[in-house]
Amino acid sequence: MSATAPSDLDHVDERLLRTTRLRKLLARPELGSVVGAAAVFVFFSIVADSFLRASSLGTVFYAASTIGIMAVPVALLMIGGEFDLSAGVMVTTSALISSMFSYQMTANVWVGVGVSLLVTLAIGVFNGFMLTRTKLPSFIITLGTFLMLTGLNLGFTKLISGTVSTKSIADMEGFPSAKKLFASQLTIGGVDLKVTILWWIGLVAVATWILLRTRFGNWIFAVGGNADAARAVGVPVARTKIGLYMGVAFCAWISGQHLLFSFDVVQSGEGVGNELIYIIAAVIGGCLITGGYGSAIGSAVGAFIFGMTSKGIVYAEWNPDWFKFFLGAMLLLATLLNAWIRRRVEATK
Amino acid sequence: MTRLRTGGVRAAVGAVLAVALTAALAGCSSTGGKRAEDARKAAAAQGKAAVNTPRWTFAMVTHSGDGDTFWDIVQNGAEQAAVKDNINFLYAHSDEAQQQAQLIDSYIAKGVDGLIVTLAKPDAMKAAVEKAVKAGIPVITVNSGSEQSKAFGALTHIGQDETVAGEAVGEELDRRGKKKALCVLHEQGNVGHEQRCAGAKKTFGGDLQNLYVDGTNMPDVQASIEAKLQSDPAIDSVVTLGAPFADAAVQAKKAAGSQAEVDTFDLNAKVASALSAGTLGFAVDQQPYLQGYEAVDLLWLYKYNADVLGGGKPVLTGPQIITKDDAEALKGYAERGTR
Numbered sequence: 211m212s213a214t215a216p217s218d219l220d221h222v223d224e225r226l227l228r229t230t231r232l233r234k235l236l237a238r239p240e241l242g243s244v245v246g247a248a249a250v251f252v253f254f255s256i257v258a259d260s261f262l263r264a265s266s267l268g269t270v271f272y273a274a275s276t277i278g279i280m281a282v283p284v285a286l287l288m289i290g291g292e293f294d295l296s297a298g299v300m301v302t303t304s305a306l307i308s309s310m311f312s313y314q315m316t317a318n319v320w321v322g323v324g325v326s327l328l329v330t331l332a333i334g335v336f337n338g339f340m341l342t343r344t345k346l347p348s349f350i351i352t353l354g355t356f357l358m359l360t361g362l363n364l365g366f367t368k369l370i371s372g373t374v375s376t377k378s379i380a381d382m383e384g385f386p387s388a389k390k391l392f393a394s395q396l397t398i399g400g401v402d403l404k405v406t407i408l409w410w411i412g413l414v415a416v417a418t419w420i421l422l423r424t425r426f427g428n429w430i431f432a433v434g435g436n437a438d439a440a441r442a443v444g445v446p447v448a449r450t451k452i453g454l455y456m457g458v459a460f461c462a463w464i465s466g467q468h469l470l471f472s473f474d475v476v477q478s479g480e481g482v483g484n485e486l487i488y489i490i491a492a493v494i495g496g497c498l499i500t501g502g503y504g505s506a507i508g509s510a511v512g513a514f515i516f517g518m519t520s521k522g523i524v525y526a527e528w529n530p531d532w533f534k535f536f537l538g539a540m541l542l543l544a545t546l547l548n549a550w551i552r553r554r555v556e557a558t559k
Numbered sequence: 560m561t562r563l564r565t566g567g568v569r570a571a572v573g574a575v576l577a578v579a580l581t582a583a584l585a586g587c588s589s590t591g592g593k594r595a596e597d598a599r600k601a602a603a604a605q606g607k608a609a610v611n612t613p614r615w616t617f618a619m620v621t622h623s624g625d626g627d628t629f630w631d632i633v634q635n636g637a638e639q640a641a642v643k644d645n646i647n648f649l650y651a652h653s654d655e656a657q658q659q660a661q662l663i664d665s666y667i668a669k670g671v672d673g674l675i676v677t678l679a680k681p682d683a684m685k686a687a688v689e690k691a692v693k694a695g696i697p698v699i700t701v702n703s704g705s706e707q708s709k710a711f712g713a714l715t716h717i718g719q720d721e722t723v724a725g726e727a728v729g730e731e732l733d734r735r736g737k738k739k740a741l742c743v744l745h746e747q748g749n750v751g752h753e754q755r756c757a758g759a760k761k762t763f764g765g766d767l768q769n770l771y772v773d774g775t776n777m778p779d780v781q782a783s784i785e786a787k788l789q790s791d792p793a794i795d796s797v798v799t800l801g802a803p804f805a806d807a808a809v810q811a812k813k814a815a816g817s818q819a820e821v822d823t824f825d826l827n828a829k830v831a832s833a834l835s836a837g838t839l840g841f842a843v844d845q846q847p848y849l850q851g852y853e854a855v856d857l858l859w860l861y862k863y864n865a866d867v868l869g870g871g872k873p874v875l876t877g878p879q880i881i882t883k884d885d886a887e888a889l890k891g892y893a894e895r896g897t898r
Contacts, residue, residue: 265668273661364747373753378682473656475682479747480655520658524665530651534625 236555239496240508242548246494246540247515254522261525264401271403274517275410278510279465280484281491282413283457285509286421288492290454291434291501292348294337296355297458298484303359304330304466305476306367309376312384319384327463333359334459338452360482367478380474392464393472406468410510413461417506430454434501490537491516494544515540608645610859615672617641617858618649619851620662621702622679628803628827629847633702635896636851637675644859656683663687673697673858675851678704678711679751685711697861701850703751705873714861715869717853719845719877721751724824725758727878728798728843729767735820735840737796738765741787745774745804752800755824759798777807784811788819796820796840802827809838826881828893834886842886845877848897 235241254261261267280297287294304326312322333355340351364374371377379385394405421427429450432440441447470476493499494515495508519540523533619637623630634650641648649671651662660683663676667690674691678684681704691698692712700708700716708716732740740763742756760767770787772780788794788811797808797819805823812819820840823830825847833839853874860866868874881889892898 260669263668266665269661269664269668272664273658276657374747374750375680469657472686473660473680473683474685475680477656477680477683479749484655521661521665524649524651524662525669527649531625 233555236551239503239505239548240511241496242551243495243508243511243515243544246544246547247511247518250515250518250522250540254518254526258522258525258527261522264399266521266525268401268403270517270521271407271514272517273521274510274514275404275406276465276468277484277487277491277516278410278513279406279413279468280458280461280488281495281509281513282410282417282506283454283461284485284488285492285495285497285504285506286417286430287454287458288489288497288499289421289434289501289504290430290451291437292341292451292454293352293489294455294458295349295352295485296333296337296359297352297462297488298486299356299359299363299481300330300333300459300462301465301469301484302363302476302478302481303333304463305470306363306376306466306478308467309379309470309476310367310370312379312382313377314370316382319379319382319388321384322379323384323388323467326466327460330459330463330466331456332459334456334462335452337459338448338455341455342448342451356485363478363481374478376476376478378474379470385471385474388467389471392467392470404472409464409468410513413464414506414510421506426450426453431502434503436502487516490541494541496548512544515544607642609643610645610863612645612859612863614645614647615859615862616647616649616669617673617675617855618651618666618669618671619675619701619854620659620666621650621652621677622654622656622659623652623677624654629801629825632847632896632898633851636848636853637855638851639897640852640855640859644855646855646859648855656680660684660687663691667691667694667696671696672862673699675699675701675854675858676713677702678707679749681707681711688713697858699854699858701854702847708873709871714867715857715871716873717850717857717876718873719875720873721754722758723875724843724845724878725755725760726762727758727880728755728822728824729759729762731841731843731880732759732796732798732822733762733764735796737763737820739791739793740765740767740796740798741784741794741819742767742769743780743784743797743799743804743808744769744771745780745799745801747771755800756798772804774801774804777803780804781807781811781814784808785815788812788815788817792817794819796822799823801825802830802842805830805833805839805842809833826889826893826898828890831886831890831893831898834881834883835890837883840882842881843877844879844881844898846879846898847876849876 284294284297307329308322308326311325312319337352337355341348367374367376396403396405421430429445432445433447433450437447491512492504492509495512497504497508519536520533523530621630630652638648653659653662664687666674674696676684676688676698678700688698688711698713700713702718705716705718705720742759744752744756746752756769770783772783774780784797784807799805799808802823802825805821806829808821812821822840824843826842826844830839830842834842857868889898
């Protein structure tokens, strides 16, 4: 801006105000992903005629929610500057514990669900505690947890059930009510919507509130941005990080219970590889790998893109062999777009 | 300066490409390769619809992982039948139960005319299959889930009973006078694999041990078998549960200096030539081509004539024990990806 004549100062002010608002919008971490999501949506609406059907969108939202429930805490953790590679198998672990505890003890299913919550949270505490105590990178710590859990899942299931999948608990007390909470289906206007979609929306709302409206949210941004500086101004870095890992564990418990109550039997070998998909959803949604930047809404948009792509390819009748390629290309494009927008915003400041 | 350097790099890349291209053109192989494959394909039957029924859409959803040879053969069978029966054939797969169920839901939403589903994880597929049946889409289950198929409302099941196949292996090992066998499971968490080894254990007179290996990592498979053979020289037969692993077992046996006979479930081109060369004892085939082909064909028969095969019992495609004598004839079929 060159010198402006004082006479149209008001006018300039007004214009400046408008740019600030635009800049505010541009500075939102999830902007790039929203543009991407809109593009993907339009694209599949054109190439796949059955994509826009209500029942199809119900399936797309369900697919997105199963990823999204985990992408929310993973995004928060990444804003806090850490990774969790054990998130994928932790879901399976959580489901296995509920199922086997209830079955072996012949207890009400809710007892197993409760025990599973405690054990899963303990795994989260373990991750956080190891990280803050050993000062090793979270990549290494959670890689260790990931491998250990993978082995424990298989080993314990085989030891206790004698096979590689759990026994059915559908005929036990408490199963119907637990199924209602974790895996029921609502029919709204002739469309089947799974309850996980509600869980997902709820989690995104809570996480957004934590990030933007609470002291803990500020701590997350602070420890992810610069842990030493945060410690210097009195932010409890260790407690914040352990809390974030517990958040991942809590959501893994929700996902795990959904897995158990929608299918009643859990395969012990599953969940491997999903941790990367959660991270991808968070990154597409604008989280920085280096921490200190990102949003919960972004992770939801990232998960939605994932759901649209994975199911859109089916509706478009394409060969599924290409799915991973699209996912990778999408990841790169979204991240580039995010970086470009951020640079533009910083340049105009 | 930088400009000049990029120019140099570009020239170098160009030169390398040119050399590679010349080499490729000049150094032709007179045996094997793409040309031989094309010749084989040309010799095979040309695909054209043999019926004038409407063009129905059938979808197949399996529990296969990415890039699995076995499922390639199933798909080949299904596609061949689809060409004959004038069917628009769709295929999708996921090794995660939740994803597989979602894929079935997607096809129901799409409104396909027939569904082919594998029930490796039956409980997870239950709701999706029942939903399809309720929507009036005929369902045929293939490969795994013979016990649940009928209960879920499927027309029929096509596949191999894994326990029966395992029992056939145990009997064959006995016939060959084996005393100590190793069953190599390459996928921890696969119920069918457990059944195969359990079936073999049941009928085998000698001692059979299970060895778990990581099937996604071939060198690791070989090293594990090698270590086991080294630690127990009394093992006189190794049974692998998938064709690609038979070769790893043979390598391991050589490295360990063991005299054990290697046998395998399933067939591929390499196994067929190894059988006729005598490096493998026998193979147990479940004819995956037949599973894909029959599934599509039976759906067509149902749509066209309301025919159902099997009389309420599973239609079995195996086990078929293949030895040195049969292998020669099957080699060509295995090479074109149909056995």
